[in-house]
Amino acid sequence: MKSMKLNDLCFFYHSGARARCVVGVVTVSQEWYKTDGEGEGVVDVKEVGTMRRMVDLKEMKKDDGLKGWGFV
Template identity: 40%
Template sequence: MNYWLMKSEPNTYSWDNLVKDKRTHWDGVRNYQASNNMKEMKVGDLALFYHSVNDKCVVGMAKIVKEFYQDPTTDDDRWVVVEIEPVEKFKREVTLADVKADSRLSEMVLVKNSRLSVQPVRKEEFDIIVGKGNE
């Protein structure tokens, strides 16, 4: 199993939207590295759902339920989507400041390359953030 972090602007698509929809395809990714990360996702992988821009926090956990296919919002075959479902909303948001303040997370992609919208997360990092979210 692999672990990921997926960013979304909450005014565009929030955790509450995902819960309401119960399942969605993750579209609109136009960065090669992020798209390549999505191509690596497998059914059953888990992802931290991150509200970007103003909130800058992890709010919950989602699961990959369908592997990559052509992004239906474009005819350009370089871009793909995956489908996700909500797993759990955290009891508390784990802010970017919380992540940066924890030395165990200093090598996390979120800290090193904060602009990448879909990024891998090491299991240890994933577990730490889930623990913080469920405190």
């Protein structure tokens, strides 16, 4: 998250127990900042849009066009 820059477009990934998939696209509205004194931090994002359908991580890993992306 520290490498995310202002206005970067990012996938919004739902990591719940039942569904692990991309559900939307967001843009970075505030770069990484600390939330406490122990190095924990967050990145603020703003919604760009929702996916027409949820896309599973397994499906994304099979897509050659996404090879080399941070989480793929």
